[in-house]
Amino acid sequence: xxxxxxxxxxYFNFLFFLVLQILSITLLVKYSPSHQxxxxxxxxxxxxxxxxxxxxxxxxxxxxxxxxxxxxxNARLRNLMGTNFEGPDTARVAIVDSLVKDTVGRMxxxxxxxxxxxxxxxxxxxxxxxxxxGDMQGVKKDMAVVGPTGLVGTVVEVSENYALxxxxxxxxxxxxxxxxxxxxxxxxxxxxxxxxxxxxxNIPKSAQVAKGDTVVTSTYSANFxxxxxxxxxxxxxxxxxxxxxxxxxxxxxxxxxxxxxxxVENVQWGEQRKLETTILKNQ
Amino acid sequence: xxxxxxxxxxxxxxxxxQVYVLNEVxxxxxxxxxxxxxxxxxxxxxxxxxxxxxxxxxxxxxxxDYFTGRLGLHAAPCVLIAYLRPFLINLLIxxxxxxxNYAEPSVKSLGWAPYFLYVLIFTFIHHxxxxxxxxxxxxxxxxxxxxxxxxxxxxxxxxxxxxMMFFRKQKFRTNTA
Numbered sequence: 001x002x003x004x005x006x007x008x009x010x011y012f013n014f015l016f017f018l019v020l021q022i023l024s025i026t027l028l029v030k031y032s033p034s035h036q037x038x039x040x041x042x043x044x045x046x047x048x049x050x051x052x053x054x055x056x057x058x059x060x061x062x063x064x065x066x067x068x069x070x071x072x073x074n075a076r077l078r079n080l081m082g083t084n085f086e087g088p089d090t091a092r093v094a095i096v097d098s099l100v101k102d103t104v105g106r107m108x109x110x111x112x113x114x115x116x117x118x119x120x121x122x123x124x125x126x127x128x129x130x131x132x133x134g135d136m137q138g139v140k141k142d143m144a145v146v147g148p149t150g151l152v153g154t155v156v157e158v159s160e161n162y163a164l165x166x167x168x169x170x171x172x173x174x175x176x177x178x179x180x181x182x183x184x185x186x187x188x189x190x191x192x193x194x195x196x197x198x199x200x201x202n203i204p205k206s207a208q209v210a211k212g213d214t215v216v217t218s219t220y221s222a223n224f225x226x227x228x229x230x231x232x233x234x235x236x237x238x239x240x241x242x243x244x245x246x247x248x249x250x251x252x253x254x255x256x257x258x259x260x261x262x263x264v265e266n267v268q269w270g271e272q273r274k275l276e277t278t279i280l281k282n283q
Numbered sequence: 284x285x286x287x288x289x290x291x292x293x294x295x296x297x298x299x300x301q302v303y304v305l306n307e308v309x310x311x312x313x314x315x316x317x318x319x320x321x322x323x324x325x326x327x328x329x330x331x332x333x334x335x336x337x338x339x340x341x342x343x344x345x346x347x348d349y350f351t352g353r354l355g356l357h358a359a360p361c362v363l364i365a366y367l368r369p370f371l372i373n374l375l376i377x378x379x380x381x382x383x384n385y386a387e388p389s390v391k392s393l394g395w396a397p398y399f400l401y402v403l404i405f406t407f408i409h410h411x412x413x414x415x416x417x418x419x420x421x422x423x424x425x426x427x428x429x430x431x432x433x434x435x436x437x438x439x440x441x442x443x444x445x446x447m448m449f450f451r452k453q454k455f456r457t458n459t460a
Contacts (some may be wrong), residue, residue: 012334013334013337013366014366016337017337018363018365020337020341020358020362021363022358023355023358024341024344024345024355024358024359024362025355025359026355027345027355027358028353028354028356028359029414046349047349047350050350051350054303119350121351122309123306123308123309123310123316124306124351125417128351128352164352192313194313198346201332226413230454240307249364253386256309259457
């Protein structure tokens with residue numbers, strides 16, 4: 001027993017070093033951002049506050065670009081408004097069918113919540129974005145994040161007033177997407193090299209793909225609304241060993257200058273997930 | 284300024300510079316990430332206890348991790364270089380008891396060549412370990428070698444510039460004073 005104490009005293013520094021190393025590695029492995037850590041909430045409140053102050057300065061340098069993006073989005077949305085489309089009226093009796101009207105919000109599937117970006121990175125292998133909108137303002141985990149020009153990422157962590165978003169520029173990010181022409185679904189990930197380009201995989205060689213084609217989110221990815229712009233085809237590489245194309249995409253979002261995004265909540269997602277998990281239980 | 288206050292200010296300044304200046308630099312190449320923050324550990328005074336050194340290094344690393352989002356990624360290399368620091372200082376110091384004459388490692392207290400050898404070795408160890416942890420996730424040999432070499436070069440250049448810009452004047456301390 002005495003020898004053990006002597007041993008610990010003699011190698012105290014080395015043992016303390018080992019303890020700290022093991023602690024760091026465990027934190028790194030265990031605390032992937034998709035897990036809730038006990039004190040992550042408090043810490044991200046603190047760093048979030050610092051980030052907000054910093055962003056107030058940085059924001060001014062990108063006002064011009066932000067304004068351009070927002071006004072472009074406004075123009076696009078105005079073009080979609082019902083009042084822009086009018087054909088000659090062929091109906092004889094006008095009947096208002098009140099049943100399909102969404103008055104109580106029961107038919108709503110997606111809810112869009114605007115949020116300000118207070119921190120953003122593009123230079124690491126795993127990039128995150130911090131939003132100044134959290135649990136108290138209705139952001140939950142796994143919600144989709146969409147910018148003015150296209151898809152941005154997924155919420156992985158929320159605290160009271162801030163949310164951490166795994167951007168598309170993360171080695172573990174994976175989004176179900178499809179070619180807008182022909183609705184052929186594949187998946188988009190990032191190879192960690194250039195923040196301007198993503199990779200689209202699993203598009204069969206039978207598909208007609210040309211440079212400049214639009215790629216949008218597919219109808220299968222439950223928490224993402226479908227037909228959100230992901231990027232445009234930049235180059236098509238045919239993998240000779242498989243039956244699939246590997247496609248290089250130019251991102252629709254400019255990750256260097258994101259200032260405002262929308263967090264998208266799928267209000268029917270709980271019901272869908274509940275149904276899908278019952279299959280697993282029954283087997 | 285007392286040593287404690289000076290190091291407390293350095294602690295904050297190094298983290299803020301790393302998070303809000305160096306991490307904001309647009310990526311020139313996937314291999315190049317400018318790192319400077321670990322210079323804080325290399326600048327800590329000689330007379331700090333080894334236990335204190337490890338603890339400060341861990342707190343420093345974990346504070347940076349809270350800003351970048353992956354807990355433990357920077358803490359682990361910081362603790363490693365803090366553990367190895369006393370050994371290397373003992374090897375590099377030219378004269379017995381030299382560490383008693385000056386407050387902290389610098390060009391003046393160690394001399395040009397030993398000081399930059401000290402910086403170069405720890406920059407390399409830090410980056411090798413940091414990229415190794417990242418690499419466990421993604422796995423690519425060329426990425427590993429390229430990133431370690433490139434980041435070490437860039438960091439060394441940054442440290443050299445920092446040393447030139449903020450030349451730390453240090454008083455020669457004697458027992459009589």
